[in-house]
Amino acid sequence: MKSPFTLMVYLLVWQQKSRRKVSGKVNCRNIKQDCPTLECDDSVLLPGHCCRTCQKGVVDKKQVDVMLETIEFFHEKGKEDDLHKSYNDRSYLSSEDTGLGESRTDFVALLTGVTDSWLPSSSGVARVRLSLTRTTLTFSVTYQRIGRPSKIAILDSDGTPAFEYKVPKGQTDMICGVWKNLAKPLLRQLQSEQLRISMTTSMGRREEVVGKIIKHRALFAETFSSVLTSEEENAGMGGIALLTLSDSENNLHFILILQGLIRHKDREPVLVPIRVQLMYRQHVLREIRSNITSNDPDFAEVLTDLNSRELFWLSRGQLEISVATEDQDPRQISGFITGRKSCDTIQSVMSSSNALIPGKTGGVGSAIFNLHGNGTLDYQVQVAGLTSDIVGLTIELKPRRRNKRSVLYDLTPEYSRETGQATGSLSRLEARHIHMLLQNELFINVATAHSQEGELRGQIKVLPYSGLEVPRHELPTPLAGHFVSPPVRTGASGHAWVSVDKQCHLHYEIIVAGLSKTEDVTMNAHLHGLAEIGELDDSSTNHKRLLTGFYGSQAQGVLKDMSIELLQHLDQGTAFIQVSTKLNPQGEIRGRVHISNTCKLGAPAEVEEAEFDDLFLNDPEELKKDPNTCFFENQYHAHGSRWTPSYDKCFTCSCQKRTVICDPVICPELTCSRTIQPEDKCCAVCDERRETKDIKAPETVEEHLEGCYFEGDQKMHAPGTTWHPFVPPFGYIKCAVCTCKGSTGEVHCEKVTCPVLTCSHPVRRSPSDCCKECPEEERTPAGLEHTDMMQADGPRYCKFGKNFYQNSDSWHPWVPLVGEMKCINCWCDHGVTKCQRKQCPVMTCSNITRTESSCCPECADQKEEADLMTKTPGKRRTWRQ
16 A cells, blocks of 8 residues: 555535525546556655656646645535645644644554465454654554454564554453654654554464554544455455545545455556445445556545435444455455544533633533444533532533524433532434534533523543543543632633552643633643642642643643652542642642552652563563563563663663663752762752751742743753753763743753863763863873773773773673673673673574573584584684674
8 A cells, every 4th residue: 555645536616605696516526547647666645636746746746736726625614724734734723622732643554464474364454543742652443353462563664563562451442552752763764654563463363464554634534434344264455444524514525445455466557446335234325436546545435415314324333334346356345334433532621711601610520421333422520619500511512603502412411419420321412413522513511500501611522542541431530729728719620530550650631721821821831830739738748749741731641759648648538639820829720639559658669760661562471572672681671671770770771672771870960958868769869858847938849830841851940940951761961951941931951062171181080071171190091990991081981780891891791699691792882881692593493402501592413513613713603793
């Protein structure tokens, strides 16, 4: 599949906007088969174009642009000025519509059975929807006709696994995962569509489905979808359909992405006739016949004027779409159409500031929804802090006129005054309303006796999956000014999902609504709103922690190093989340948090430094199979992981494709008067308890309400302060200085300028120093002692454990309680210690033996010859470095 997108083109007569004028009839025809024949071999499909063009400009771009002037695709009501933009262009969206106040790029992958493998091809088909935000890639996987997958791997352009995800056991057909901290080379490969996904099963017969990750602008408008499978065994083919309804008419637009349906091995592309049918219980409702090319089998069309029965069957998930070839080898795939499935969460925060008649009551409303494939919508709603009793709880459209509400569904009968909640299901959701729900076009309104038109109101939005371990299927913690002490009459409100994992780390996700930019500048860019978690007793500040990560109206992250007292407060339900602003520094909104946990002894200290992303495969047996795995200190480490070695807690090691790189940790300079040295830490820390006792007004302990958030150390810095940036896993970089610009909240970093030296042999006093200095007396390299080996000007030396090694020295590491690791070879490379396990050859014999003195298995019948080669110096095997 060479093309990431197939454009459907309509020859249309523009609909007249005036009601008095008669609209013309619309005739649609797929003109893809009319594209000109190209003379080049490296043709590309440009964004917004229907036909492929040569990269060197063989086809005149102006001729194609003239044809595109009459194109309309997925026309959106109210966005006529943006019709010329592709669906990868999200510039007309607000920051809240794009998640965390930043752009998000969507990708999709169709996975089918491998037909060129020695294993029998699978009949399974999977669809993977991916979203990239900065360097984090989240993915949602649905699959059919294949068992529960055990592993998902993302392969780079060379076919090497760049990321592996061990699928947790479960009963659902949805898999949710996240890949954090993508390296720049892999980001470029993702953007250029060079990455592939492999999904394998381990139960029963081993099956594998594979597909390419591509961009697709139809993903932005998709509200319905279908996974197309074949009834044949070992089919190795499948497809996915991306569908959406027109905003003003009952037209169903769809794009088909097909794989394996056409078995054509000739180099020259051929036209293959296909038949696309829309069916209900094996009865054909609509049928389209067209041609697709063998090298670009995607297809796009529109089904016009769906009647009421077809729309009803569409909403119930009872319509089936079928695609069949009509050549000498007919093949067919089909699937049912349902509402779009993903790991995202449909939710809403209701605030008084967003009511039709805005106010500031300090109340809050929170709701979560779950859309099933049969069109049923489950809902859970909670409200608190209202000024009077509820008289109406409704799902509505955006009002066409001021105070002219359009009610779709009434949830009032399910509301309980005792609990302040409403729980139930809507079983008659219309197809048009499913489309609007997934396009963020519906609202939920809370009317009270004092505010008949609505005291609280919120937009129902799809919240993208973040990869955090938070229970989004449960009602979140409501955040309101009503819960602040004393209560704050604010128009803002919010809710938060919070959980504590097995390692006693706090995962949190906070959504805030009702804070306008003109009212509160602290919520604009980056981190200008603070979320604190602490005791209800404001007299103590020892158990307060700053939750960082606010972008726009959302915050999410993981909080480590939790104190024992704070974990106990969470377990007892005496902790709270508080969002403060510049106008209300003592708390704008607040909510109490109760999380049962067994972390009585605090967070395990040994986990923090050695921890790496849980999404890396950490099963030792699986790690052995990965060619990029590192073996160090008698343990396997996944590629990209980092840890603290047992020989020295002041080093940080990382695995980079079979190579272990260890670097010293650079401790920051402390400005406090009293410091302590934790036993499990490399660097000293400030003794905050002594500081708070000695200082009556602990201003240095309080978090600044204004300042800068730095991604490196994930901390807030006060305005005007300077610091050395922290770059994981290497620690603090002293060759750069960062400054917090208090007026704008921006972080400005610049390289340190070293002074000009007049001595002939300058040295670095410490490996962490950025600039060299003139020594008190000239030293020659021949007289170096252990304390000088890391400071000399010239080739850098390495420290491993308690030993120092010169550049190019090699050795076998010695591990306490284990001894010398003869199967591991380490060497010093200009101050960097690198280690690698000996690479063993693939054994082809059946009788394999292993001796204690050898690292690799051997063939028993060749053992005498191997022993002879070991004794002969000229024939010894060398280490691969």
